[in-house]
Amino acid sequence: MAGRRDLQAALTSDDQGLAFVFGNKKSSSEQIEAVVAQVPQQTVSITLIHTSFSFAPNRQPYRHFYDQAQITAWAKGEIAKNGIRSALWVRPMPSQPDEFELIAGLRRLKAAKILGLAEVPVRVFELDDAAAYQAMRAENRDREEPTPLEDLDGTLNLLAIRLDTSVPEVISLLYRMDNEARGKVANQIVLGSPKAVIVEEVFADSGISWQSFLSSRLRLLKLPAEILDAIRESKLQYTKALEVAKVKDPEARQQLLDDAILEDTSISDIKVRVKQENRSASEKTTLRSQFDEVYKRVKKSKALEDPKNIKTLQKIMAQLEQLAGQ
Known part of the structure; x- marks a missing residue:
């Protein structure tokens, strides 16, 4: 004991x-x-x-x-x-x-x-x-189960301390170990090295393999930088931030993030906003695609050569120029 x-x-x-x-x-x-x-x-x-x-x-x-x-x-x-x-x-x-x-x-x-x-x-x-x-x-x-990002950062920090290096170097080492383990490189230089042994020891104590950690945790680093910063700087809860990250348009995502932090928006309201933003983005994408398709078809057709269409096309062009200037 x-x-x-x-x-x-x-x-x-x-x-x-x-x-x-x-x-x-x-x-x-x-x-x-x-x-x-x-x-x-x-x-x-x-x-x-x-x-x-x-x-x-x-x-x-x-x-x-x-x-x-x-x-x-x-x-x-x-x-x-x-x-x-x-x-x-x-x-x-x-x-x-x-x-x-x-x-x-x-x-x-x-x-x-x-x-x-x-x-x-x-x-x-x-x-x-x-x-x-x-x-x-x-x-x-021991007091409370960490969030996945807390677990990620905590493990990377611990490895950085044990290996006497930086967190980016730890991440690079894990990916090199993974590449060697998967046979993606001809020579095994990292696996079996003193650093790899320390990595194995840390994860043996944590109860999971470093391969599982790499696949289940390191992918979180692919979240938008502003989302990771908001979580790590204690500006927004992890679960709320993950919902905000689902907004596809960068500008809309940043706006929702700012609003959620300033107004302490509930997670249910954030989910509603996410759906609205992505629906709006989808509609914009669809309209843009339709415009591009019509433009290509008009260019290939003989509509531009027909005198009967000149006035109509001129009106359309004037309206488009006005919209473009807004």
């Missing part, structure tokens, strides 16, 4: 310890809690806790979206009545050891600030960047 292991060994950045406590999907919530419970809980001033997330490659929290209305209701209801019952996870600030950097518990921290609490309960961990990120990822995944 996790509780019987030495805490420092379990929380250091060695691969075995991290996989055992935070990285291994086989570890139960009870096992993780048993290890964490060995770290004394203390109370610190809320002003000493920083949300810089310097240990994360993207300098962002694990969760993409925090519903302010829900947090406010939760704070004024449950938290106001019962207090914060689960301590926040923090580590000493690398540059300010007397202050703390949040690892996990951003929702609780936001609730405390809403209530104007002066102090919050914390557990202080002496973790390096790699261990801190794995701890943040594990704690958040």
